[in-house]
Amino acid sequence: MPSLDDLKKRIKSVKSTQKITKAMKMVAAAKLRKAQESAEKGRPYSQKMQNIILNLTKSINDPQNAPKLLVGTGEDRKYLCVVLTADRGLCGGFNSNICKLAKTNFKKILGEGKELNIITVGSKGHDQIKREYGKYVLKKFSFKDKKNISFNEADEVGKEIISLFNQNKFDKCIIFYNNFKNVITQIPQAQQIIPAETKNLKESSDENFSYEFEPEEDEILEDLLPKNISTQVFKALLENAASEQGSRMTAMDNATRNAGDLVDKLTIDYNRSRQASITKELIEIISGAESL
Amino acid sequence: MSDKFTVEIISPDQTILKQETSEVVIPSFEGQMGILNNHIPLITFLRPGIITIKSEGEKKYYVEEGTVEFSNNNLLILTSTAKDVDNLDKTQINDLIQKAEANLNAQSTDKERYVASYKLETLKEISQ
Numbered sequence: 001m002p003s004l005d006d007l008k009k010r011i012k013s014v015k016s017t018q019k020i021t022k023a024m025k026m027v028a029a030a031k032l033r034k035a036q037e038s039a040e041k042g043r044p045y046s047q048k049m050q051n052i053i054l055n056l057t058k059s060i061n062d063p064q065n066a067p068k069l070l071v072g073t074g075e076d077r078k079y080l081c082v083v084l085t086a087d088r089g090l091c092g093g094f095n096s097n098i099c100k101l102a103k104t105n106f107k108k109i110l111g112e113g114k115e116l117n118i119i120t121v122g123s124k125g126h127d128q129i130k131r132e133y134g135k136y137v138l139k140k141f142s143f144k145d146k147k148n149i150s151f152n153e154a155d156e157v158g159k160e161i162i163s164l165f166n167q168n169k170f171d172k173c174i175i176f177y178n179n180f181k182n183v184i185t186q187i188p189q190a191q192q193i194i195p196a197e198t199k200n201l202k203e204s205s206d207e208n209f210s211y212e213f214e215p216e217e218d219e220i221l222e223d224l225l226p227k228n229i230s231t232q233v234f235k236a237l238l239e240n241a242a243s244e245q246g247s248r249m250t251a252m253d254n255a256t257r258n259a260g261d262l263v264d265k266l267t268i269d270y271n272r273s274r275q276a277s278i279t280k281e282l283i284e285i286i287s288g289a290e291s292l
Numbered sequence: 293m294s295d296k297f298t299v300e301i302i303s304p305d306q307t308i309l310k311q312e313t314s315e316v317v318i319p320s321f322e323g324q325m326g327i328l329n330n331h332i333p334l335i336t337f338l339r340p341g342i343i344t345i346k347s348e349g350e351k352k353y354y355v356e357e358g359t360v361e362f363s364n365n366n367l368l369i370l371t372s373t374a375k376d377v378d379n380l381d382k383t384q385i386n387d388l389i390q391k392a393e394a395n396l397n398a399q400s401t402d403k404e405r406y407v408a409s410y411k412l413e414t415l416k417e418i419s420q
Contacts, residue, residue, distance in 0.1 A: 041306040048302060048368055052335060052361050151304045151372055211363075214336040215322055223337055224359055234304055 004277070007270040011263060018259035024090065025252035032183065032245035038148075039180055039242040046235035049228050053196055055211065056221060067218070069162070069225040072195030073171045078115040080138075080170035080194075081105065082161065084177040084236050085125025086244040087144040092251030094178060094186065094244055095124040101188040102176045106133055117170055121157060121237075138164070149237045151230070158230030165194060177236035178243035184250055186243035193232050196225075297329040297365040299345060301353065301374050308374050313347040316367055318360060319410070327367060334362040340411035342377065342418070343369065352377040354418060356411060377418055385419045 002010075057070060083102045085095045102125075109116050118133060120126040121141040130137060139160060143153050161173060173194035178186040213220055299316050301309040316327045319341020327334075338358040345351040358371030392412040399405045 038305060042304055044300075044307055045302045045304045045370060048361075049359070049370055052359065052368075052370075055361075055363075056335065211333045211335050214320060214325075214334070220335055220337060220359075227359070231304065 002273075004270065004273060007266060007273065011266045011270065014259050014262050014266065018256055018263065021252045021255040021259060025249055025256060028091075028245045028249040028252060032242065032249055035238075035242040035245050036180065039238040042235055042238045046231045049224075049231050050196075053224065053228055056217070056224070057196065067221050067225055069165065069194060069229070070196055070221060073168075075171045076114070078117065078170040078172075079109050080117045080119065080161070080164060080173045081109075082119045082121065082157070082173065082175040082233070083125045083129060084175060084233075084240050085120070085122035085128075086240065087123050087142055088244075089124055090251065091244050091248035092254075094247035094251075095122075095128065097186075097188045098176050098178055099125055099128040101190060102129065103132070105174065105176075105190060106136075115170075117164075119157070119160065122240075138169075149234075149241055151234055154234030154237055155230045157233045158226065161194070161229055161233075162226050170194075175233065175236055177240045178247075180239045180242040180246060183246045186247055191232070191236070193229055196228070295329050296347075297367060299367045299369070301343070301369045301371065303370075303372055303374055308353075309345075309351075311345075311347065313345050315346040317344040317346075318369070319343070319355070319414075320360070327362060329365055331362050334360070336360050338369075338371065339407055341414050343374070354380065354414065357407075380418065382419065385415055389415045389419065 053070070081102060083098060085098050089095065106116060106118075116133075116136045118129065118137045119139050119141070120129055120137060121143075123140075123142045123144065126137070126140045126142075141153075141157055141160075143149065146153060164170060165173070172192060174190050174192050176188065176190050179189045180186055296312045296314050299309070299311060299313050300307065314328070318325050318327065319339055320336045321339050322336075324341075325336070336359075338355055338360060340356045341354075343353040343355055345353075353374045354377050355369075355371045355375075356373040358369055358374070360370075361368045389412065392408065392415055396405065396408040396412055399408050
């Protein structure tokens with residue numbers, strides 16, 4: 001049985017933790033609104049970009065000579081995985097969920113005897129991944145000092161991906177990030193960006209246009225494809241930023257509530273043992289008086 | 293039968309503009325291009341220049357690069373650098389002009405020089 005003093009100290013420390021989690025929740029809620037807004041505003045750009053690429057893909061007559069960024073190297077041997085996580089912790093399962101998904105994929109890739117390369121964005125993900133897969137990590141990015149993610153950061157990552165591709169370091173590139181669905185639900189996702197996924201192609205095949213290109217098709221693709229990579233990374237970063245705040249808000253809300261429950265429980269314990277000691281003293285006094 | 297079509301200008305951060313219009317002039321890579329409704333499906337990209345949107349009044353946007361798609365009477369302009377010309381102030385433009393001038397001499401390939409020279413020209417045009 002802990003002494004009264006111990007209980008008092010516990011209660012005090014739990015209460016101050018509760019204050020911290022409450023403050024973090026409020027900060028996350030304020031940031032979330034902003035992050036969510038920019039994620040939602042950023043969606044049309046990447047979606048439309050993807051659409052244009054898909055439309056372009058459809059009109060390619062000669063897949064043999066199409067740009068490699070679009071159709072891939074034709075091989076399936078080397079993989080590049082880009083894992084996008086946050087730079088800060090205390091946001092529930094946010095970072096772990098991405099890493100878990102990424103690790104399942106790593107295991108699969110390695111199990112099939114393929115070559116694996118990893119780029120991490122965000123220090124938390126790097127910490128989790130380097131334990132097991134440290135030797136595969138080619139490069140790590142961290143935008144800790146940036147307050148808001150802008151296109152420049154995404155471009156940095158995108159350029160790195162493209163330069164690695166040009167050096168023939170990989171055949172397929174997959175990015176891992178959390179898709180922001182709503183405040184409580186964020187879905188970890190794996191998206192293949194090289195070669196461009198053509199899964200949705202069939203769904204929209206009914207509106208088949210023959211486009212007029214100016215200048216030539218190849219030139220447009222050459223210009224557009226690297227831009228698309230950066231755009232997809234940017235979208236992932238924005239979704240991630242919103243998810244991080246949402247996840248942190250839920251986590252901190254839970255923590256605050258738990259702390260409240262704990263304080264209630266400890267207070268009851270405290271009162272009980274205080275009452276017990278008073279009763280004990282009373283019994284002692286009474287039995288002392290009786291024996292006289 | 294209306295002679296209008298939709299124009300959208302979208303940057304990575306936000307949708308800058310979405311409205312009905314009757315004519316848009318874009319600085320396509322190989323020259324100015326006027327677009328009316330029922331244009332045939334088209335994909336092209338931009339060089340630095342001014343996008344003019346003509347409906348009731350005229351709206352002008354300065355762009356440095358971008359991708360344009362026209363289909364189903366929907367003109368889509370994806371660019372990361374669209375700026376409303378009316379909102380650009382003199383000092384900003386002069387600043388950009390100076391940078392563009394320095395940039396022009398640093399370019400090595402013909403294509404880069406072509407883009408840089410258009411950027412400079414457009415900026416000068418705005419500043420007048």
